[in-house]
Amino acid sequence: MGSTGxxxxxxxxxxxxxxxxxxxxxxxxxxxxxRELAQRYPAGRTRWSEYRSAGKDIPWDLLQQLVHDLTKDxxxxxxxxxxxxxxxxxAVQAAAAYPSPAAERSMVQxxxxxxxxxxxxAEAGVAESEELIHVLVAIVxxxxxxxxxxxxxxxxxxxxxxxxxxxxxxxxxxxTRSLAELRHIRESHCxx
Numbered sequence: 601m602g603s604t605g606x607x608x609x610x611x612x613x614x615x616x617x618x619x620x621x622x623x624x625x626x627x628x629x630x631x632x633x634x635r636e637l638a639q640r641y642p643a644g645r646t647r648w649s650e651y652r653s654a655g656k657d658i659p660w661d662l663l664q665q666l667v668h669d670l671t672k673d674x675x676x677x678x679x680x681x682x683x684x685x686x687x688x689x690x691a692v693q694a695a696a697a698y699p700s701p702a703a704e705r706s707m708v709q710x711x712x713x714x715x716x717x718x719x720x721x722a723e724a725g726v727a728e729s730e731e732l733i734h735v736l737v738a739i740v741x742x743x744x745x746x747x748x749x750x751x752x753x754x755x756x757x758x759x760x761x762x763x764x765x766x767x768x769x770x771x772x773x774x775x776t777r778s779l780a781e782l783r784h785i786r787e788s789h790c791x792x
Contacts, residue, residue, distance in 0.1 A: 613654030615694035622654035
């Protein structure tokens, strides 16, 4: 066995269980450097640093191999394997319940995408209502113009208002009411 290498930094697991597993790995490999571990086992120095700092959970088969190789007494090995299995299982379960930063970013991105889509739909609805308002305003202006012409003809001729004028007035009232409703809807969509 060589020197102990650089001192271990703080544990940086996302869960307490990941930290507990890394602490177990630290204690088990305390007499070995990261370089020595990388030479003896199928993981590089960076990966061993992550296992010992809780940056990543050590795979179960590698943990079993460590316990077998580093613990000579069979009864102690059995106890350590039981402890290792318990710690590993807890770390895996905690990791499954704890969303990774990438998963959190994905959830946030999905929420933003939904919000953008809703905003686009609202903007399209506002644009459509504005277009309808312009059409209704044009219809109302035309009807007012026709009514005005009908009233002038009535006063000039001195005759009764024909049925067509009453029909125009009814259409004007309906168009005016629809216009007011559309304006109300548009204003309610534009409010913050």
